[in-house]
Amino acid sequence: xxxxxxxxxxxxxxxxxxxxxxxxxxxxxxxxxxxxxxxxxxxxxxxxxxxxxxxxxxxxxxxxxxxxxxxxxxxxxxxxxxxxxxxxxxxxxxxxxxxxxxxxxxxxxxxxxxxxxxxxxxxxxxxxxxxxxxxxxxxxxxxxxxxxxxxxxxxxxxxxxxxxxxxxxxxxxxxxxxxxxxxxxxxxxxxxxxxxxxxxxxxxxxxxxxxxxxxxxxxxxxxxxxxxxxxxxxxxxxxxxxxxxxxxxxxxxxxxxxxxxxxxxxxxxxxxxxxxxx
Amino acid sequence: xxxxxxxxxxxxxxxxxxxxxxxxxxxxxxxxxxxxxxxxxxxxxxxxxxxxxxxxxxxxxxxxxxxxxxxxxxxxxxxxxxxxxxxxxxxxxxxxxxxxxxxxxxxxxxxxxxxxxxxxxxxxxxxxxxxxxxxxxxxxxxxxxxxxxxxxxxxxxxxxxxxxxxxxxxxxxxxxxxxxxxxxxxxxxxxxxxxxxxxxxxxxxxxxxxxxxxxxxxxxxxxxxxxxxxxxxxxxxxxxxxxxxxxxxxxxxxxxxxxxxxxxxxxxxxxxxxxxxxxxxxxxxxxxxxxxxxx
Numbered sequence: 001x002x003x004x005x006x007x008x009x010x011x012x013x014x015x016x017x018x019x020x021x022x023x024x025x026x027x028x029x030x031x032x033x034x035x036x037x038x039x040x041x042x043x044x045x046x047x048x049x050x051x052x053x054x055x056x057x058x059x060x061x062x063x064x065x066x067x068x069x070x071x072x073x074x075x076x077x078x079x080x081x082x083x084x085x086x087x088x089x090x091x092x093x094x095x096x097x098x099x100x101x102x103x104x105x106x107x108x109x110x111x112x113x114x115x116x117x118x119x120x121x122x123x124x125x126x127x128x129x130x131x132x133x134x135x136x137x138x139x140x141x142x143x144x145x146x147x148x149x150x151x152x153x154x155x156x157x158x159x160x161x162x163x164x165x166x167x168x169x170x171x172x173x174x175x176x177x178x179x180x181x182x183x184x185x186x187x188x189x190x191x192x193x194x195x196x197x198x199x200x201x202x203x204x205x206x207x208x209x210x211x212x213x214x215x216x217x218x219x220x221x222x223x224x225x226x227x228x229x230x231x232x233x234x235x236x237x238x239x240x241x242x243x244x245x246x247x248x249x250x251x252x253x254x255x256x257x258x259x260x261x262x263x264x265x266x267x268x269x270x271x272x273x274x275x276x277x278x
Numbered sequence: 279x280x281x282x283x284x285x286x287x288x289x290x291x292x293x294x295x296x297x298x299x300x301x302x303x304x305x306x307x308x309x310x311x312x313x314x315x316x317x318x319x320x321x322x323x324x325x326x327x328x329x330x331x332x333x334x335x336x337x338x339x340x341x342x343x344x345x346x347x348x349x350x351x352x353x354x355x356x357x358x359x360x361x362x363x364x365x366x367x368x369x370x371x372x373x374x375x376x377x378x379x380x381x382x383x384x385x386x387x388x389x390x391x392x393x394x395x396x397x398x399x400x401x402x403x404x405x406x407x408x409x410x411x412x413x414x415x416x417x418x419x420x421x422x423x424x425x426x427x428x429x430x431x432x433x434x435x436x437x438x439x440x441x442x443x444x445x446x447x448x449x450x451x452x453x454x455x456x457x458x459x460x461x462x463x464x465x466x467x468x469x470x471x472x473x474x475x476x477x478x479x480x481x482x483x484x485x486x487x488x489x490x491x492x493x494x495x496x497x498x499x500x501x502x503x504x505x506x507x508x509x510x511x512x513x514x515x516x517x518x519x520x521x522x523x524x525x526x527x528x529x530x531x532x533x534x535x536x537x538x539x540x541x542x543x544x545x546x547x548x549x550x551x552x553x554x555x556x557x558x559x560x561x562x563x564x565x566x567x568x569x570x571x572x573x
Contacts, residue, residue, distance in 0.1 A: 057569050122458040142391050144458065145442040224449060227442035228397035229572045243399045244561050
C-alpha cells in the first residue's frame with residue numbers, strides 16, 4: 001500500500017550522472033586524501049594533525065585563510081546584494097545588459113584579471129592617482145601584495161557568484177509585497193528588515209557560501225596578488241605537493257581546509273534557517 | 279648543437295625534454311636496461327643518481343674537452359659536469375636607478391617596497407640566503423652557506439624593502455619592467471638578459487662579491503646503449519666552438535675555461551654551491567622563511 005511513497009521518484013534519477021561523476025572525480029580522490037592524512041608508518045595515526053595543529057605558525061595560516069575568505073565574502077555581499085536588487089527590478093534591454101556585464105567577466109581568466117589588477121593597483125596606477133588627486137592619500141601607498149589588495153582582487157573575481165544566486169531568489173519575490181506593506185504603514189526600514197531581507201535570505205546564504213568556499217580555497221589569486229610571503233591553507237597544500245613532495249602534509253592541510261569550510265557553511269546554514277512559526 | 283652532431287656522426291639524436299626528477303625516475307626504472315645514453319639534470323638530482331650508481335664517470339680519455347673545464351665544475355669523481363653556468367645577479371630597472379654594485383645595496387632604505395625576491399621554492403632564491411649570511415658574517419662563501427642563523431638574521435633587515443616574493447618569474451619581470459619594482463634580487467642571466475635583449479628597460483648587475491650559478495648538469499648513463507656516441511656528444515657540447523655559441527645564445531657563462539667570458543664578466547667570481555646541503559635542508563629553510571620573513 002505504501003509502495004508508492006517508498007519508491008524513488010524516477011525524476012531523481014536525472015541526478016544520477018552528476019552523482020556518479022562527483023563520486024568518481026571528487027569523493028573518491030578526496031577519500032584517498034583523507035585516508036592518507038591519517039596513515040603512519042605503523043598503522044592509522046592522528047600524528048599529522050597533532051603536529052600540524054601544534055605549530056603556532058599553522059594557526060596563523062588558518063587565520064589568514066578564514067580572514068581573507070570572510071572579508072572577500074563581506075565585500076561581495078555589500079556590493080552584490082544591491083546589484084542583485086537592481087538586476088531583479090530591471091527589465092528588457094537594461095536587464096540583459098546588466099546580466100552580460102556580470103557574466104562576461106567570468107570568461108576572462110583569473111591570471112589575466114590579476115595581471116590587470118597589478119596595473120590598476122600599482123603605485124603609479126589609476127587607483128593611487130585618484131586617491132592622491134582627491135586628497136585621500138598624501139602620497140601613493142602600497143596596495144599590491146597587501147591583504148587589502150588580495151581581498152579586493154578576489155572579490156572582483158568572485159562577485160558574479162554572489163550576485164547570481166541572490167538575483168535568482170529575488171526575482172521570485174512578488175514585488176507587490178513591498179507596496180502592500182507600505183499601504184499597511186510599514187516604514188522603509190521595517191519593510192527592508194521584516195520583508196525584503198528575510199525573503200532574500202536563501203539567496204544571500206547560497207551566494208555567501210559559494211564565495212566563502214571559493215575564497216577559502218583559492219590558490220592562483222593569492223600566489224599572484226600577494227605572493228609567497230602570505231600562506232593560506234590552499235597555498236600550503238599546493239606547496240606540500242608540488243615542492244616538498246610531502247603528501248601527508250598536503251593531505252592534512254587539504255583535509256583541515258575541507259572540514260573548516262563544511263563546518264562554517266553548515267553552522268551558518270543553521271544560523272539563518274527559516275524560523276518556524278506564524 | 280644537435281643538428282651539427284647528427285650531421286657529423288650521421289645519427290639521429292632522440293631528445294626527451296623532461297624535468298630532472300622525471301629523468302631520475304626513468305633511470306631508476308630502467309636500471310640494467312637503460313635506453314638513455316646521456317642525461318641532463320639539476321645538480322642536486324645528480325647527487326641522488328650517483329648514490330644509486332646510475333652514472334658512468336666522465337674521463338678525459340672518453341671526453342677530452344672535459345679537461346678544459348673551469349675548476350669546480352666536475353663533481354663527485356667526474357660523475358657529472360656543468361655544461362653552462364646561468365649566473366645569478368641583481369636585475370634592475372634602468373629608468374629608475376643607478377646600477378647596484380653590491381648585494382648589500384638591496385638593503386638600502388631608499389628602496390622601500392621596491393625589491394622582489396624569488397621564493398625559496400625557486401633555486402635562485404636559496405642563493406639570497408647564502409649571500410645574506412656572507413654579508414652578515416664575512417665568513418668564506420662555503421662556510422657562510424652553512425650559517426643559516428646569520429642568513430635569516432640578515433634577511434630580516436631586508437623585510438621593509440621586499441615588495442613580494444615570487445614563485446612565477448614572469449610576474450616579477452612584469453613588475454620590474456613596469457617600474458613598480460626597481461630590483462629583482464636573485465635574477466637568472468638566461469631570463470633577465472633575454473628580457474633585456476627583447477627591449478625591456480632592465481639590466482643585470484654582477485655584484486662585486488661574486489655570484490652563484492644555477493644547476494646545469496650533464497652525465498653519461500651507466501649501461502646506456504651508445505656509450506661512444508654519448509661521450510662524443512658531451513665532448514662536442516664542451517668544445518670551445520659550441521660553448522661559445524651556446525653561452526652567447528642563452529646568456530649563460532661558458533664552462534670551458536678556454537672560451538672567453540662575455541664582455542664585462544671576466545672578473546666575475548662564481549662561488550660553488552653545496553647542493554647536498556641545499557637538498558638536505560631546503561624544507562627546513564622554507565619553514566623558517568614562512569615563520570620569520572612572511573608578512
